[in-house]
Amino acid sequence: xxxxxxxxxxxxxxxxxxxxxxxxxxxxxxxxxxxxxxxxxxxxxxxxxxxxxxxxxxxxxxxxxxxxxxxxxxxxxxxxxxxxxxxxxxxxxxxxxxxxxxx
Numbered sequence: 111x112x113x114x115x116x117x118x119x120x121x122x123x124x125x126x127x128x129x130x131x132x133x134x135x136x137x138x139x140x141x142x143x144x145x146x147x148x149x150x151x152x153x154x155x156x157x158x159x160x161x162x163x164x165x166x167x168x169x170x171x172x173x174x175x176x177x178x179x180x181x182x183x184x185x186x187x188x189x190x191x192x193x194x195x196x197x198x199x200x201x202x203x204x205x206x207x208x209x210x211x212x213x
Contacts, residue, residue, distance in 0.1 A: 132179045146177030
């Protein structure tokens with residue numbers, strides 16, 4: 111896809127490193143990666159939950175919070191979810207609320 115779209119939140123499991131990295135692609139380049147523990151194995155089911163708070167994405171795997179990622183751009187501009195790779199998705203739930211807005 112060209113031009114490369116802005117990616118506010120990118121999750122990349124790296125099984126060789128036993129970690130997953132979080133990053134963003136903004137203004138034509140990747141930012142600094144943040145590594146989090148990989149609490150799931152290839153080929154086994156797991157539940158990934160991403161919660162958007164006022165300031166950050168919170169990431170949980172199987173109910174255990176494993177990381178957070180401060181917004182590098184306003185989350186209200188998110189328009190799409192893109193999943194790539196050898197994965198079987200059983201359910202995606204999106205709950206819209208006052209994401210990214212301070213009360």
